Every structure is written in structure tokens, then in C-alpha cells.
Amino acid sequence: MKKLIIASTSSIYGGTFLEYLLPTLSIFFKGTQQLLFIPYARPSGISYNDYTTKVQKAFAKIHIHVTGIHQFDDPKQAIATAEAIFTGGGNTFELVNQLYKNDLVEILKEKLNTGTPYLGTSAGSNICGVSMMNTNDMPIVYPPSFHTLGVLPFNINAHYLDPNPHSTHMGETRATRIKEFHVFHTIPVLGLREGSWIEVIGDEMILKGPLSARVFLPSKEPFEIESNSILEFFD
Amino acid sequence: MKKLIIASTSSIYGGTFLEYLLPTLSIFFKGTQQLLFIPYARPSGISYNDYTTKVQKAFAKIHIHVTGIHQFDDPKQAIATAEAIFTGGGNTFELVNQLYKNDLVEILKEKLNTGTPYLGTSAGSNICGVSMMNTNDMPIVYPPSFHTLGVLPFNINAHYLDPNPHSTHMGETRATRIKEFHVFHTIPVLGLREGSWIEVIGDEMILKGPLSARVFLPSKEPFEIESNSILEFFD
Numbered sequence: 277m278k279k280l281i282i283a284s285t286s287s288i289y290g291g292t293f294l295e296y297l298l299p300t301l302s303i304f305f306k307g308t309q310q311l312l313f314i315p316y317a318r319p320s321g322i323s324y325n326d327y328t329t330k331v332q333k334a335f336a337k338i339h340i341h342v343t344g345i346h347q348f349d350d351p352k353q354a355i356a357t358a359e360a361i362f363t364g365g366g367n368t369f370e371l372v373n374q375l376y377k378n379d380l381v382e383i384l385k386e387k388l389n390t391g392t393p394y395l396g397t398s399a400g401s402n403i404c405g406v407s408m409m410n411t412n413d414m415p416i417v418y419p420p421s422f423h424t425l426g427v428l429p430f431n432i433n434a435h436y437l438d439p440n441p442h443s444t445h446m447g448e449t450r451a452t453r454i455k456e457f458h459v460f461h462t463i464p465v466l467g468l469r470e471g472s473w474i475e476v477i478g479d480e481m482i483l484k485g486p487l488s489a490r491v492f493l494p495s496k497e498p499f500e501i502e503s504n505s506i507l508e509f510f511d
Numbered sequence: 512m513k514k515l516i517i518a519s520t521s522s523i524y525g526g527t528f529l530e531y532l533l534p535t536l537s538i539f540f541k542g543t544q545q546l547l548f549i550p551y552a553r554p555s556g557i558s559y560n561d562y563t564t565k566v567q568k569a570f571a572k573i574h575i576h577v578t579g580i581h582q583f584d585d586p587k588q589a590i591a592t593a594e595a596i597f598t599g600g601g602n603t604f605e606l607v608n609q610l611y612k613n614d615l616v617e618i619l620k621e622k623l624n625t626g627t628p629y630l631g632t633s634a635g636s637n638i639c640g641v642s643m644m645n646t647n648d649m650p651i652v653y654p655p656s657f658h659t660l661g662v663l664p665f666n667i668n669a670h671y672l673d674p675n676p677h678s679t680h681m682g683e684t685r686a687t688r689i690k691e692f693h694v695f696h697t698i699p700v701l702g703l704r705e706g707s708w709i710e711v712i713g714d715e716m717i718l719k720g721p722l723s724a725r726v727f728l729p730s731k732e733p734f735e736i737e738s739n740s741i742l743e744f745f746d
Contacts, residue, residue: 277525289679300596320687323695367691369532369650408653414688415604416696422653435682444524446705447582447670452555459556470681 277391278427279304282404283473283484284434286365286397294334296398297472300484302472304339304475305393311335311342313357316374317366317399324406333499344489351378353386365398365434368411372403373419390450397432405431410454428474428481429464431457436467436489436490451490458494465492465505475508481507512626514539517639518708520671520718521600521632529569529632535719539710540595540628543582546570547593551609552601552634562599563599573646575640586613590622599678600633600669603646607638620660633669636708640666641698645689661708663716671702671725682683686725686733693729700727702744709742716742 280315281297281304305311315327321332328344334487335342342362345421352482355361361370375381388394396404402411403424407511410433439449450457468474469491475482483489488500501507516532516539540546547630550562557565563579570577577597578723583589590596596619598606610616623629623639631639637646645668646724683691689700702725705711710717718724723735736742 285681288680288683318691318694319683322693367688370691370695376536410649412649412682414692415646415657416688417644418657422650435680437680437682445670445672446520446522446524446556447647447672453602453651456553456556456605457649457651460605461551488569 277389277478278476279391279393280388280404280476281395281429281473282401282428282432282468282476283395283397284401284436284468288471292334292418293330294389296492297395297473298334298338300473301335301395303373305338305340308340308393310347310359311340311363312354312485313342314345314361314363314375314376314400315372316345317322317337317364317371318405319364319366322366327366331362333476344367344374349382351381355383358387358392360395361387362395363397363400363403367416368402368413369419370409372408372422373417373486375403376420381423382423383428388425388427399470401432401434404428407431407461408451409457409461409463410465428476430463433492435466438490451492454498455493458492460501462494462502464494466490467492467498472503473508481506512713513623513711514626514628515623515639515662515711516630516712517663517703517710517711518630518632518669519636519703520620520705523706527569528556528565530684532630532632532708533569533573535708536570539630540573540575541630542593543575543720545594546575547579547580547589547596549580549596549598549606549635550601551684552603552606554599554601557601559615562601566597566599566741574626587618587670590615590618593622593627595628595630596622597630598632598635598638600635602651603634603637603643603648604654605652606634607643607659608637608652611655616658616660620662623660624660631635631721633652635671636703639663641731642666642696644692645700647685655707664715666698666700668700668727671704673725689727689733693727696731699729702727702733707738718742
């Protein structure tokens with residue numbers, strides 16, 4: 277009985293940290309008093325403490341107390357006993373690296389598969405896929421594996437950006453990069469635009485937020501799914 | 512006695528493949544009759560044969576014959592005996608993966624360090640750095656290591672893009688990603704804009720092309736170096 281919110285981004289343009297999601301989170305985390313925060317992705321290299329403080333401030337608005345996993349002596353035990361979990365964005369390589377280093381991949385997967393409410397944003401959403409192979413992040417550290425939690429039957433491309441028809445830049449577009457991925461793998465990829473999230477309740481996965489999302493399947497033309505659709509093309 | 516051209520991109524906007532570099536290459540490769548091409552990076556998943564054909568067409572204009580490394584029974588021997596080498600762009604993860612799989616990293620490094628003329632574009636330039644940790648590419652395969660040739664004493668960020676002050680996108684800018692890299696590493700990073708290249712002759716490294724490049728050092732503000740400058744801040 278999974279219960280997940282998998283968001284493309286923690287902030288949308290012009291908004292503060294988690295602001296656009298707070299109305300949803302106050303319902304999603306109803307009854308939750310303590311949230312375990314995983315700050316390993318360290319956006320811009322922020323310290324675990326500073327990142328946790330930022331998250332504490334946001335969740336204080338909906339009366340949830342936040343503790344950083346680094347504040348526990350035993351991070352594995354912290355996950356095992358967590359009432360609810362949030363993994364924030366930043367660098368997916370470093371996040372995955374720390375999850376492996378601290379031997380947290382299996383226990384986190386088990387917790388998510390058995391109903392612990394979970395929020396992921398950006399890198400924290402990428403790790404819910406089968407692998408982290410569709411991250412946009414820079415490979416600043418070498419993790420022991422690219423395999424991730426696999427609590428979703430597909431991969432996430434967070435902060436999905438449509439190709440800009442007016443661009444003069446010759447670097448690959450996001451769509452081209454995902455096409456290159458499908459030369460080697462058959463795992464579906466969901467391009468999740470900023471402001472979108474997936475709500476997973478049990479086996480039902482629904483796209484939320486104001487925008488459509490883009491689905492990439494191997495050997496097929498990418499297509500759009502509308503907001504509030506059930507994601508059911510990943511069989 | 513190194514002899515390298517390390518280019519940000521193979522094509523600039525509005526130009527055909529290698530077009531903007533051909534005048535330079537016709538001088539750089541003067542006297543070269545046979546060029547070994549390494550097509551492992553496979554941009555958009557193009558086949559080795561098709562990629563090699565594209566390169567053959569470009570080099571035919573300056574009367575150089577091109578053979579793809581995949582056309583040899585023994586790729587190691589192909590590098591060992593190569594008169595000149597070109598590694599094309601595409602996905603850096605897959606390029607590095609294939610270099611390790613075929614046990615070519617050491618022999619390629621040795622060839623470049625002992626004067627074999629070498630052209631790299633994009634992914635083929637990234638591998639000349641100490642590590643591939645500043646690539647923009649998607650991690651579509653898991654290479655055995657991120658360590659690369661280290662024939663340059665710094666890392667390359669190819670297709671360097673300045674932050675767009677009008678962007679509403681919340682994904683990290685290139686500069687932020689490189690800053691995150693410097694939380695973990697002290698290796699300098701050169702942001703090489705499209706149309707720029709580095710010419711390495713012996714120990715002298717010169718920035719070429721119409722644009723300046725951006726230098727990122729740990730714990731310092733990034734700064735610009737002008738075209739035709741000698742790169743000498745990497746000590």
C-alpha cells in the first residue's frame with residue numbers, strides 16, 4: 277500500500293520552498309507529527325544542517341516537526357522507525373552515493389513499499405524510479421550503482437524541459453538524451469514538468485498539478501498525458 | 512610533446528558537421544593521411560558505421576582518409592598504430608564505458624602524451640580532462656569509472672552555457688552544478704563555449720575561437736579568459 281508524492285521540483289518560479297505543494301502536503305501528511313528528512317542531495321553544496329533548517333521552516337507551516345537523518349546515530353534505524361519521509365532535491369549522484377554508503381537503499385525501498393508516506397522532490401523523486409539514468413544532474417561523484425528504489429515501474433526525468441525551437445545551442449535536448457537512453461534500455465521515462473507531481477496511492481498513480489507530462493517509451497513517438505490522468509501505460 | 516585540439520562542439524549553429532573547424536584542421540593535420548575515428552559516443556544512438564560515414568565525408572574535404580575503430584579486429588592495436596585520432600561527441604558515459612570495456616584508456620592516454628595528433632569534440636574533449644565529472648550528458652549507462660585520460664590538468668565542461676537571467680526554470684544552472692562539483696573536488700573546470708577550442712602543443716595550451724571561456728576554481732569566483740590566451744592558471 278504505497279503512499280507517495282513524487283514531485284518534479286521543490287519550488288516553482290516566483291514561489292518559496294515547497295510553497296506550491298503545501299496545500300497538498302497538509303492533506304497528504306494529515307496525522308503525521310514527525311517527518312524524517314534526507315538532505316543528502318545538498319543543492320549548491322548546502323550543509324545537511326542548513327538544508328534541514330530550510331525544510332523545518334516549510335513544514336512548520338503545516339505543523340509537522342522535521343528531523344534530518346544526519347542527526348541520528350543510526351540512519352538505518354531512523355528510516356526503519358520513521359513515521360513519514362521526505363527526500364529533497366539537489367545532486368542525484370551524491371544522493372544515491374550516500375544512500376549506498378549508508379546502506380539505506382533496501383530499507384528505504386521496503387518502507388516505501390509498505391505504506392510509509394513519502395515525499396520526493398527532484399533528486400528525491402529520481403530515486404523512486406528503476407534507475408537514476410534519466411537525471412539531468414552532473415556526475416560530480418561516482419556512486420556504487422545507478423540502480424535506485426524502483427518503487428515506480430519507470431524512470432523520472434525531473435524538471436522536464438521541452439525543446440526550445442528558437443535555441444541556437446548545439447548541446448542535446450532533453451528528448452534527444454532520453455532517446456539515447458532507449459538505445460540501451462527499455463525502461464519507460466516520464467518527463468515531469470516543474471509544477472507537476474505524481475500521487476501514488478497503493479497501485480494507483482495519478483498525474484497532478486496544472487501541466488501535462490511527457491511519456492517516452494522505447495521505439496515509440498513520445499506522447500503527452502493530461503493532468504489527473506491515471507498512469508497506466510507502464511505494463 | 513602533445514598535439515591536441517579540444518573543441519567544445521563539432522558543429523556551430525547554422526553550420527555543417529566540423530565545418531567551422533576545417534580550416535584549422537587542415538593545418539593541424541597537415542601531412543596526415545589516415546585518421547582513426549572513435550565513434551563510441553553515438554550521438555542520438557547513431558550506429559558506429561553511420562557516424563563514421565559522416566566523419567569520412569567531412570575529412571574528405573581536407574583529403575584525409577578516416578577509418579572507424581570498430582572496423583579493426585583489435586581496437587587496442589588500432590590505437591597503438593594510429594597516425595592521428597579523432598573522438599567524436601555524443602554521450603560521454605557510453606564513450607567512457609566503451610573505452611574501459613575495450614581496455615583503451617591507458618593506450619589512448621599514452622598516444623596523446625607522446626604526440627599523436629588528436630581531435631576531440633564535446634564528449635571526445637571531456638575525456639581529455641582528469642575526470643568526466645563535468646559532462647552535461649545523461650548517465651544512460653554505468654561506466655566502470657569516471658576517471659578519464661587526464662592529458663589536460665583540469666576538467667572540461669563542453670557546450671558551456673551562461674545562466675539565462677530571464678529563465679523561469681528551477682533546474683540548476685551550469686555554474687551551480689560546477690559549484691556543487693567543487694564541494695567534493697579541487698580539480699579546475701574550464702567552461703568551453705560552443706565555437707571555442709583549446710590548442711595544445713607540447714605543454715602550451717591556448718584558447719582558440721571567437722569567444723572567451725569561463726574558469727571555475729574551488730573557493731574562488733569564476734572568471735573569464737580571452738581568446739588566444741595561454742591557459743596557465745592550472746598549477
